Amino acid sequence: MINKLQLPLQTMNLVLGFMVWVIISALLPFIQEDIAIPADRVAILTAIPVVLGSVLRIPLGYYANVVGARMVFITSFILLLFPVYFISIATSFTHLVVGGLFLGIGGAVFSVGVTSLPKYHLKEKLGLVNGIYGMGNLGTAITTFAAPVIATQIGWSATVQLYLILLLVFVALNAVFGDRKETKVKTPIMEQVKGVYKNDKLWYFSLFYFITFGSFVAFTVYLPNFLVSHFELPKVDAGLRTAGFILIATFLRPVGGWLADKFKPLFLLMGVFIGMTLAAVVLAFSPSLALYTVGCLTIAVCAGLGNGIIFKLVPFYFNKQAGIVNGIVSMMGGLGGFFPPLMLSFIHSVTGQYSIGFMALSQVALASFVLVVWMYYQDKLTVASQVFNSTGQGILVTDAKKRIHAVNPAFTRLTGYEEEEVLGRNPNLLKSGRQSSAFYQIMWTEIMEKGSWQGEIWNRRKNGEEYLELLTINAVKDETGDIVHYVGTFSDITDHPPRKHA
The missing domain is CATH 1.20.1250.20 (MFS general substrate transporter like domains)
Incomplete structure (x- = not known):
């Protein structure tokens, strides 16, 4: 109770x-x-x-x-x-x-x-x-x-x-x-x-x-x-x-909280600051009582x-x-x-009007809008980073020339290589030598034609130990269709019987 x-x-x-x-x-x-x-x-x-x-x-x-x-x-x-x-x-x-x-x-x-x-x-x-x-x-x-x-x-x-x-x-x-x-x-x-x-x-x-x-x-x-x-x-x-x-x-105020429970709060906050920006601009032009009322009520809604x-x-x-x-x-x-x-009192004593003060409010509100937009995209990047770092599968990202650009902690755990040891190098440092050149040629042909490839492949850890992995490679393209990255994800399946042998 x-x-x-x-x-x-x-x-x-x-x-x-x-x-x-x-x-x-x-x-x-x-x-x-x-x-x-x-x-x-x-x-x-x-x-x-x-x-x-x-x-x-x-x-x-x-x-x-x-x-x-x-x-x-x-x-x-x-x-x-x-x-x-x-x-x-x-x-x-x-x-x-x-x-x-x-x-x-x-x-x-x-x-x-x-x-x-x-x-x-x-x-x-x-x-x-x-x-x-x-x-x-x-x-x-x-x-x-x-x-x-x-x-x-x-x-x-x-x-x-x-x-x-x-x-x-x-x-x-x-x-x-x-x-x-x-x-x-x-x-x-x-x-x-x-x-x-x-x-x-x-x-x-x-x-x-x-x-x-x-x-x-x-x-x-x-x-x-x-x-x-x-x-x-x-x-x-x-x-x-x-x-x-x-x-x-x-x-x-509770309406804002309720909406934030139901929808993306950062999107809602963008609308709030756009509204405040426009209302403050209206007030800055020293309007009539009617327009002043509209500007103040808009501030009330947004606040x-x-x-x-x-x-x-x-x-x-x-x-x-x-x-x-x-x-x-x-x-x-x-x-x-x-x-x-x-601030308004000081500005009025100097200029005889409040316009500059309200214009300052509009600019600060506009800057806040920009920051909310930045926060929204930062959050999306943070989520992507958390997924990248916390997944149990090994991940390596290369540039278009197949030079390693980034790896996740699972990559280090599975291969023994630290990130700084592999950055800028070709993924072939992991090759075990069991697959023939024809195997790699078929693999890369499929990647170029279909955009992805999945299969089982033998690779070698830093300590020389060979292991069987299930590997998926995807080509990442930009808006013009050019390949900008290759992303490989893999997991160790050595303890499971292979479906095929290279």
Whole structure:
């Protein structure tokens, strides 16, 4: 029973964490009525919670494996009580910055669930599971929509204090329904880091999540104030539009995970980055509110799908180091939400427009598309290499002039020759002398006419021992029909009676 509760409980934990994470950005128009905030520091204030919310994802993902998700969630919510209360009584910009920094704990809890939940579900369903958990992003929509409405009735300070009650409720829920017997992994954190930091895929996924989740966070924290200042929309209207953006991105996250369970996730990711590229180009031309809405909604769709797809890929490639990798990748996504608002604010202060910033997003998204394409073909090469190296049959590949180009480990095991001893040489170094010249002439005639040959042949190992092998030779041609390689595969059948003698 407790196991079945973990997905809904941890998803609701994430909802609350994200609700707390964006308190300042959602209520900023109200806070500015009481606290003077310089225009050039608004972006810094809205981005501040993202800093700790990103950096803390690594240790929280790690400790979710060490002490279990239950204890990490309880501790995080208790710690959040202090900055939430401090913000509710803030009277200066500095107070908001300090309190906002520690609100980051709310965003950091994301890495707890993506580390814990795979322990309860089959690998084939992790895309959907992580996608459902990722719907905890909905917390940002709830705060963005509800907080301004409540603040118009009771004021922003009292609205912030309502979150103290929610935090205490969820401390109790996790204490009662959290899994006390969750499987623990106690590998030292530095050992885990050393085991993954040289893996290219870690940094590719970090970049991809930097773009997809970073776009989600950046638009979430920046849209409310941007829509009010740039398009002069009412504060509640701006909050509703931002909530719509969040809802679309959030509900499409499990869709992205589900699609990644059913189809090739890298293909899906290519579509995501093409869509983001085109949408960012639209936004770069400072369009009307209608076109701006289309561009933002396209970003929401791509960000939501992309977030779900990426967290299908992480446990697929990093099953044993999921905690630390989830922490690193999700940290980079959080940082992806920190830099764009600052960059957009700086560009606007210098140029008076946001076009350059959105064009930069389009170029980074396009570069990500190219990297995904490269990863897809790298994976295909890796699979081919694994098959080549792990098969039990000996394999040798020659060029068109019959010079050995590559051999596999089984070749060495069967013949005794190491790869460096045979590269560039003719396969006739294996000849036993039992077959006549006529035998080889017939063999090569058949290869040239039919493209392949199979038969039994006596060859000689490096130590001089003769053995009977079943040999298949295939000619590999390019698109013009010219032979570029010959591939020979063979197995030792000395212990089996031959069907024919040469």
